[in-house]
Amino acid sequence: MGAVTVQLPDGATREFEEGTTASQFAESIGPRLAKAAVAATFDGAEVDLDTPLRDGAQVSVITADSEAGRAVLRHSTAHVLAQAVLRLWPGAHFAIGPVIEDGFYYDFELPGGVHFSDDDLERIDAAMREIMAEDQPFVRHEHSIEEGLSIFGDQPFKREIIEAVEAGHEEVDAAAEGAGAAQVSTYWNSPTFTDLCRGPHVPSTSHLGHFALMRVAGAYWRGDEKRQQLQRIYGTAWESEKALAVHLDRLAEAERRDHRRLGAELDLFSFPEEIGSGLPVFHPKGGTVRRLMEDYSRQRHEAAGYEFVYTPHITKAELFETSGHLDWFAEGMFPPMELDGGQEYYLKPMNCPFHILIFKSHQRSYRELPMRLFEFGSVYRYEKSGVVHGLTRVRGMTQDDAHIFCTRDQMAHELHSTLTFVLSLLRDFGLDDFFLELSTRPEEKAVGSVEDWDEATEALRTAATAMDLELVIDEGGGAFYGPKISVQARDAIGRTHQMSTMQLDFQEPQRFGMEYIGADNGRHQPVMIHRALFGSVERFFAILLEHYAGAMPTWLSPEQVRVLAVKDEHAAYAHKVADRLRAVGARVSVDPADEHLKARIRKAKVMKIPYILVVGDDDVHAGTVGVNRRGSNQPERGVELMTFTDTLEDEIAGRRIPESPS
RNA sequence: GCCUGGGUAGCUCAGUCGGUAGAGCAACGCACUCGUAAUGCGUAGGUCAGGAGUUCGAUUCUCCUCCCAGGCUCCA
Numbered sequence: 001m002g003a004v005t006v007q008l009p010d011g012a013t014r015e016f017e018e019g020t021t022a023s024q025f026a027e028s029i030g031p032r033l034a035k036a037a038v039a040a041t042f043d044g045a046e047v048d049l050d051t052p053l054r055d056g057a058q059v060s061v062i063t064a065d066s067e068a069g070r071a072v073l074r075h076s077t078a079h080v081l082a083q084a085v086l087r088l089w090p091g092a093h094f095a096i097g098p099v100i101e102d103g104f105y106y107d108f109e110l111p112g113g114v115h116f117s118d119d120d121l122e123r124i125d126a127a128m129r130e131i132m133a134e135d136q137p138f139v140r141h142e143h144s145i146e147e148g149l150s151i152f153g154d155q156p157f158k159r160e161i162i163e164a165v166e167a168g169h170e171e172v173d174a175a176a177e178g179a180g181a182a183q184v185s186t187y188w189n190s191p192t193f194t195d196l197c198r199g200p201h202v203p204s205t206s207h208l209g210h211f212a213l214m215r216v217a218g219a220y221w222r223g224d225e226k227r228q229q230l231q232r233i234y235g236t237a238w239e240s241e242k243a244l245a246v247h248l249d250r251l252a253e254a255e256r257r258d259h260r261r262l263g264a265e266l267d268l269f270s271f272p273e274e275i276g277s278g279l280p281v282f283h284p285k286g287g288t289v290r291r292l293m294e295d296y297s298r299q300r301h302e303a304a305g306y307e308f309v310y311t312p313h314i315t316k317a318e319l320f321e322t323s324g325h326l327d328w329f330a331e332g333m334f335p336p337m338e339l340d341g342g343q344e345y346y347l348k349p350m351n352c353p354f355h356i357l358i359f360k361s362h363q364r365s366y367r368e369l370p371m372r373l374f375e376f377g378s379v380y381r382y383e384k385s386g387v388v389h390g391l392t393r394v395r396g397m398t399q400d401d402a403h404i405f406c407t408r409d410q411m412a413h414e415l416h417s418t419l420t421f422v423l424s425l426l427r428d429f430g431l432d433d434f435f436l437e438l439s440t441r442p443e444e445k446a447v448g449s450v451e452d453w454d455e456a457t458e459a460l461r462t463a464a465t466a467m468d469l470e471l472v473i474d475e476g477g478g479a480f481y482g483p484k485i486s487v488q489a490r491d492a493i494g495r496t497h498q499m500s501t502m503q504l505d506f507q508e509p510q511r512f513g514m515e516y517i518g519a520d521n522g523r524h525q526p527v528m529i530h531r532a533l534f535g536s537v538e539r540f541f542a543i544l545l546e547h548y549a550g551a552m553p554t555w556l557s558p559e560q561v562r563v564l565a566v567k568d569e570h571a572a573y574a575h576k577v578a579d580r581l582r583a584v585g586a587r588v589s590v591d592p593a594d595e596h597l598k599a600r601i602r603k604a605k606v607m608k609i610p611y612i613l614v615v616g617d618d619d620v621h622a623g624t625v626g627v628n629r630r631g632s633n634q635p636e637r638g639v640e641l642m643t644f645t646d647t648l649e650d651e652i653a654g655r656r657i658p659e660s661p662s
Numbered sequence: 663g664c665c666u667g668g669g670u671a672g673c674u675c676a677g678u679c680g681g682u683a684g685a686g687c688a689a690c691g692c693a694c695u696c697g698u699a700a701u702g703c704g705u706a707g708g709u710c711a712g713g714a715g716u717u718c719g720a721u722u723c724u725c726c727u728c729c730c731a732g733g734c735u736c737c738a
Contacts, residue, residue, distance in 0.1 A: 628699095
């Protein structure tokens with residue numbers, strides 16, 4: 001017997017008998033490690049635990065509680081899912097079953113065009129647990145392309161994956177599925193189930209079990225809307241029952257924070273069916289929040305040198321022909337209405353052409369630049385019926401839209417100051433965890449020269465780099481007219497949302513023949529920067545609502561204080577307190593003693609009102625209030641009214657953000 | 663647009679193997695006047711999303727439309 005020497009993650013080397021597997025290696029280090037092991041890496045490449053150690057390799061063990069380990073668990077669980085489905089629906093075809101964030105899915109085509117129903121998930125779940133109880137091994141085999149095609153003779157999707165690789169297409173995706181240029185790898189679980197897969201997998205199905213099937217959905221084969229639609233099952237899997245429970249709790253928390261739910265509960269907005277899909281109405285409370293957001297934004301924009309404009313909601317087709325929207329964006333627009341003997345009018349999906357016309361209303365001088373035109377512009381976009389979602393994806397929305405027209409020399413400075421302005425405004429609303437994304441030229445849909453695109457992209461990159469934030473490149477994600485930077489924000493529960501966008505545009509100025517007279521007395525074309533900070537007011541509203549779980553900072557709360565009289569006889573004092581607070585600009589209501597105090601407290605708490613003031617005999621005599629703060633169940637008695645008023649006024653004026661939004 | 667599931671009182675939901683419906687909360691009324699997260703009793707409230715078909719009879723079965731949810735595709 002020979003010996004092999006391997007290097008441990010800490011740099012130490014150890015010698016093993018030839019033929020020692022990764023699993024035995026883990027055991028030699030410690031029983032706990034061996035128990036948690038799901039796979040290993042040799043020189044960085046993931047392998048199964050039964051793989052013999054390779055001489056000279058750097059070896060490390062992948063444990064179930066690591067990201068890589070969970071990916072192995074999820075991948076293996078996906079295999080069991082496929083096996084269970086084949087057990088329940090003999091003759092089913094299975095396509096791909098990758099790991100995704102927090103889980104996995106597997107796509108199927110059932111015989112006879114049958115579809116999964118929600119009830120089927122229970123049956124499949126039970127079958128999966130049977131397979132896990134059977135402790136079936138995952139046995140890896142390597143095959144030639146021909147053997148692979150033969151093994152999956154009755155599995156058209158698997159054959160297609162193998163054939164695609166053979167033909168030299170899509171190596172990356174297929175490699176993940178186990179098909180390589182010269183060979184394919186499979187995992188055998190039982191005489192009735194073998195799957196194409198790169199691996200690695202857990203040694204046997206009994207290593208799995210902390211999983212849940214989440215939902216069934218349709219999904220196009222290869223993500224192509226023109227190809228057949230398969231049946232997808234989503235699941236999640238974790239290293240322990242506890243980790244699974246934590247994940248499910250997180251989902252439940254996200255559901256509690258869902259803005260659609262909060263919108264109804266807090267009486268902020270609704271989507272009347274009579275109006276149509278994706279067309280929200282804001283109720284008085286939601287309207288108050290929205291107005292405060294808009295007012296503050298206006299105030300900041302005015303201070304930052306923006307000028308305010310107003311433009312109509314519809315326009316002749318010609319405007320969007322000139323801008324190129326009808327060439328590039330027609331499917332996102334509502335169909336035209338025909339007026340005045342054949343003249344076509346469109347609802348506007350964007351505000352930019354209107355602002356351009358304001359610029360063009362008379363001859364401009366370089367002395368007027370940069371010109372920053374701002375509008376809360378309502379736009380209408382025909383979103384496909386299946387994509388409309390609460391306030392975040394609507395068919396009618398208001399953008400806090402502005403267009404900056406400047407010279408090429410001013411461009412860098414404008415981009416820098418705009419980005420600084422954006423971040424400052426978002427921070428005032430309580431978002432402070434950002435990263436930036438730079439979206440570059442889309443291959444298919446782009447107008448203008450590559451040189452212009454390169455210059456614009458570099459200008460954006462420079463501005464982004466100066467912000468000292470993480471920068472992610474989104475290759476090909478730009479708009480048809482120019483590259484963009486978007487600000488992504490992480491919310492209170494760690495989700496990221498695309499917030500503001502800043503786009504550079506050399507195209508529209510050209511299409512519209514925009515020009516200004518320069519210091520040299522010559523005609524020049526201005527550069528245009530499109531930017532929206534909230535993105536859409538509706539969407540920003542939704543993100544804030546979820547970020548704060550409905551408990552908006554006091555300055556944005558529709559009702560800031562509710563005064564409760566302990567008994568009828570305290571009503572006059574309660575109104576006096578309310579009047580004093582109103583005098584400093586607070587939004588206050590009085591709840592008379594028609595119901596028991598506890599019931600009124602509860603109602604106010606449920607509405608997430610920042611301050612509940614209870615006033616009774618003691619307060620009437622001493623000129624005080626009982627203060628019950630949101631987020632606390634320990635009221636403070638006997639607070640001087642003056643003291644409370646000052647604190648509140650200060651909090652509102654300072655637009656203070658609660659320490660930990662919840 | 664496609665797939666799956668759904669739409670019953672203002673909200674959350676139960677129910678009807680085809681004989682036009684029920685609870686809790688909310689609303690309203692009465693009593694209780696109370697010091698920090700649900701007082702009790704009572705009243706009212708529904709073309710069972712809309713339309714068409716089958717049927718003696720449809721909220722229930724069939725078809726179409728609208729709307730919602732989760733995905734897919736899309737996301738300027």
